[in-house]
Amino acid sequence: MSEYIKIDHIDQLLAMPLARQKKFREEVLKHVKENPVHHMESEWGRFENVGTLGKDEIEDLVTEVMSEMTLEQKVNQMSADYTPAVIQFVPDRYNSEPYYAGEDMELDIPAVRFTDGPSGVVLGYHSTAFPVSMARAASFDPELEKRVGDVIGIETRSGGANFFAGVCINLLRHPGWGRAQETYGEDPYLLGIMGSALTKGVQNHAMACVKHFAANSIENARFMVSVEMDERALRELYLPHFKMCVDSGAASIMSAYNRVRGEWCGHNKYLLTDILKNEWGFEGFVMSDFIFGIRGTVDAANAGLDVEMHATQFYGHRLVDAVRAGEVPEAQVDDAVRRILRQKIRFAGVGSPEKYDRSRMGCAEHAELSLEVARKSAVLLKNDHVLPLDRTKVKKVLVAGDLARTGAIGDSKGSSAVFPPYVVTALEGIQKAAGENVQVEFARGVVEDELRQRGKDFDAVIVYVGLTHLNEGEYFPSSADAPVGGDRLDLGLTYKEVGMIEAAAEGNENTIVVLQGGSAIQVEPWKDKAKGIIMQWYSGMEGGTALGEILFGDVNPSGKLPVTIHAKPQQLPYFGLHLETVDYDLYHGYFAADKFQQEVSYPFGYGLSYTKYQYSNIRLASDSITKDGTVSITVDVANTGERAGEEIVEAYVGCLKSEVDRHVKDLKGFRKVHLMPGETKTVTIDVDAENLAYYYEDKKEWVVEATDYMAYIGASSSEKDLLKKGFRIV
Structure with missing residues (x-):
């Protein structure tokens, strides 16, 4: 066996003297050149012509395929198709070609073929470069973002991938976060709306992966920091946007590098299984972030981490050994494999192959x-x-x-x-x-x-x-x-x-x-x-x-x-x-x-135009709604300037008499309206009462309080830019 195959953890490479690393790289490149990797000829293997199947039909096909699989073949589905040495030394740059996981030539099962994002497809040298996610969030335009996702999905397939891991929706807690550009801002509702739109667009053609789950918003310390927070902060700020993307049908979730309450996210059973899979009913698979995404075999597998990417360090033969030693139940592996195959079958029937060609990229x-x-x-x-x-x-x-x-x-x-x-x-x-x-x-x-x-x-x-x-x-x-x-x-x-x-x-x-x-x-x-x-x-x-x-x-x-x-x-x-x-x-x-009544330079939601807009006549469909009802906030918006323009109308709601400490107001809806000079349009934004709940930690449930609320609508989050009107939930 070649030495590079024996080296199955990145730490072994990093521990090499630099001179040895250089020589070892030459050996790896020589080995790969003499032993080129051959992939399946068809894009989807045995699932190539299954067409669009119903949920029960997909489950039946998964069961049939799994009945043919050995333990080693099941674990292969959960493991990247590369060693750390190959990933470290062979590609000319990160993700210039798709990263493969779970390709099985014997059983004719296609791989998950990965490309990164989120400002476009990372593959190759001719991808379309969109404005970064933070810029796209500034458009407040989910339909536009869905179109971006559709193009990214086309270029994903055109570049030879079937899996786009660029739906980044981590909450920007502090604007100094180094990777802020990859996400959609500081508000969970905006994150969820834009992330769901990108997910839907991409999944017209390919699997979408939403990342990084969860509370990943510090870059330099991402491999060690433990984020401490109470359950309300977790549930109300750091998870809602992920659930919105799950509810939109996301194929995959990527775990984060950091720890939450001392537990690595890739080993965090509470996040990955209890909340994501059991409570939310997520039917897709969870993949690790790369290299340091998991720190061990047993804890990650038992927590519900389904796929190790982009190099196999802890799964592969180590996971097979752990199952045979009784440390990981085979039922846990079966659940992971079912989730992976389910998405491969689902997306084998998605898209239009005639659209996918390298010439479409860029x-x-x-x-x-x-x-x-x-x-x-x-x-x-x-x-x-x-x-x-x-x-x-x-x-x-x-x-x-x-x-x-x-x-x-x-x-x-x-x-x-x-x-x-x-x-x-x-x-x-x-x-x-x-x-x-x-x-x-x-x-x-x-x-x-x-x-x-x-x-x-x-x-x-x-x-x-x-x-x-x-x-x-x-x-x-x-x-x-x-x-x-x-x-x-x-x-x-x-x-x-x-x-x-x-x-x-x-x-x-x-x-x-x-x-x-x-x-x-x-x-x-x-x-x-x-x-x-x-x-x-x-x-x-x-x-x-x-x-x-x-x-x-x-x-x-x-x-x-x-x-x-x-x-x-x-x-x-x-x-x-x-x-x-x-x-x-x-x-x-x-x-x-x-x-804290801070005087900021420019508030969230702020932006000027070359024309002027005037808001007037706020009204509610009713001053009182039930806990399962909807408050309809209506306002008239006039273009009082001399140019046509598009105005983003923002709606916020605050609870006035809560039993717990709550935000003054939260963004709950927005609409973009096009107005000609002198034109007035009426805009209505509906907010369901269930979306005004807070998380009751003791009872582990969401509570819609029967009390007084304030609805706000206008041009930014600043109170001076908002009209307001009270209502009550009964």
């Missing part, structure tokens, strides 16, 4: 959707009569900042890195949108006086600043002195970037700041220096095109913040880079801003 049609998302996700934070730029009056524009010509689309080094066929930079997009009659020049801006003096000769200065994969994203401790990515403790811009803004504003009063990043960036104290501020996030392969269109008024911005931009770090919950334990409670983001 194609013009998909790039156009990425552009649409970029247009709808930018958030206009400030506009002091400077935007949009008028091409008939503005003749010279200066663009400052190196980031304007880099084409950053998000984390380019980690598991979410997408490689599109091209990227339109901010500078390119501005130049294109400006047209032939507007002169656009570039300045690095590193010499402040140069920027100050040059800026005087232009009609407007656009300062493009913010974050890159070096500042945030997946954490890579490349050396003790120079780690890359990870969590941010400093949420503001750098001293040099602030200097650029101040210098530009001193030289030109029409200074516009465009922010790039995956989460909130503090704007104090420089925001008063700028006349316009746009939060563009990481905006995908067509982000530059969208920015140019927005700046010159071809597109009216409509995005709103899925995160609170706090005024100072003291307003935020405790956070650290190397925590072994951390306490989570009910308060962060706008929940904390409400409770």
Whole structure:
């Protein structure tokens, strides 16, 4: 047996001297070249032509297949098809090709073929790069997100995969979380709505995996931190969005690296079996996060961890031995295998094979959707009569900042890195949108006086600043002195970037700041220096095109913040880079801003437009509803400006006389409405009373209180932007 096969844990590789690792890599590459892996010729093996089966038919077929399987073949379904050595040394980069698990050539059972996300398909070098999830959340548009999911599903299958593990819905508790860009913000309802939409879109074509279960919102310490919280915080904040995705039919859930109440999530029977499978009735399978997702065989298997990915370390022969030793019941293995086969059969009948071809990856049609998302996700934070730029009056524009010509689309080094066929930079997009009659020049801006003096000769200065994969994203401790990515403790811009803004504003009063990043960036104290501020996030392969269109008024911005931009770090919950334990409670983001009456820079749900909207005439269908009833919140929204636009109407509900400590209000619904100048539309948002419950820890049940409530509806989470009306549940 080759040495690389004997090495079955990543720690054995890491323990090798560097010189030995190099030689060992050469040996592995030689072995793989001489012994190439051959996969099944058909996409779905014995399930290729089963068609669309009913639930009972699927179960019968699963039973039939399992009757043919040995214990080793069952465990193979639960195990990745790679050793740590192959995964470490053979691929040219992470997930350039699908990762396989559970392929059985003898029984003709297809593999789970994995691709990562979530801003597009990680496979290959021509995938469509969409704006990151945080940006897409700013669109508040689940139908648009479902379309994104549909394209991702097509590109998943086109790239040779059948399993997309990019539905990331971890709650953003602190905006410094390094991987904030991969999720949808700070509110569980928004996370659930957008995550469910992406799941449904992807599953038109492929299995979707929702991650990371649960309470994974610290990056640097993800392999050791234990999240401590009471049952109410767990149930009300950190689990509801996962249940929404489960209820939407998600095929798989990925466990998290971290611990919850001291127990590794991949070993956490309470989370994986008691809640997910038994209480929620989840019929799919649970897979581990990679390499350090589980720490042992018996505890993980007995907890309900169904598939070890992306290299087999603790399952495989170790799990077979554990079953034969009586440490893991074979019934536990049978349950896992049934769940895996159930989804393979289910998705063998999904999709249209004629749609799946490598040429579809990054194609013009998909790039156009990425552009649409970029247009709808930018958030206009400030506009002091400077935007949009008028091409008939503005003749010279200066663009400052190196980031304007880099084409950053998000984390380019980690598991979410997408490689599109091209990227339109901010500078390119501005130049294109400006047209032939507007002169656009570039300045690095590193010499402040140069920027100050040059800026005087232009009609407007656009300062493009913010974050890159070096500042945030997946954490890579490349050396003790120079780690890359990870969590941010400093949420503001750098001293040099602030200097650029101040210098530009001193030289030109029409200074516009465009922010790039995956989460909130503090704007104090420089925001008063700028006349316009746009939060563009990481905006995908067509982000530059969208920015140019927005700046010159071809597109009216409509995005709103899925995160609170706090005024100072003291307003935020405790956070650290190397925590072994951390306490989570009910308060962060706008929940904390409400409770502690914090004056924030920009509230959750905030975003301006090039037109004006007026809210009036809030009313409820009834001032009193039953515990199984629905409150219908209605408002009139008028476009009082001169441009057509899309407004996101937000509905919140708060319990006024609760028996327990509760949020002042929670987001419970939103609608996007298109309005022409002078047009008024009536918007109604329905909220079921059961969605106003709190979790009663002693009785282990949800309770809808019969008491007084307040309904809010308007343009942001800030009370000054909301109309309100009381009602009662009886």
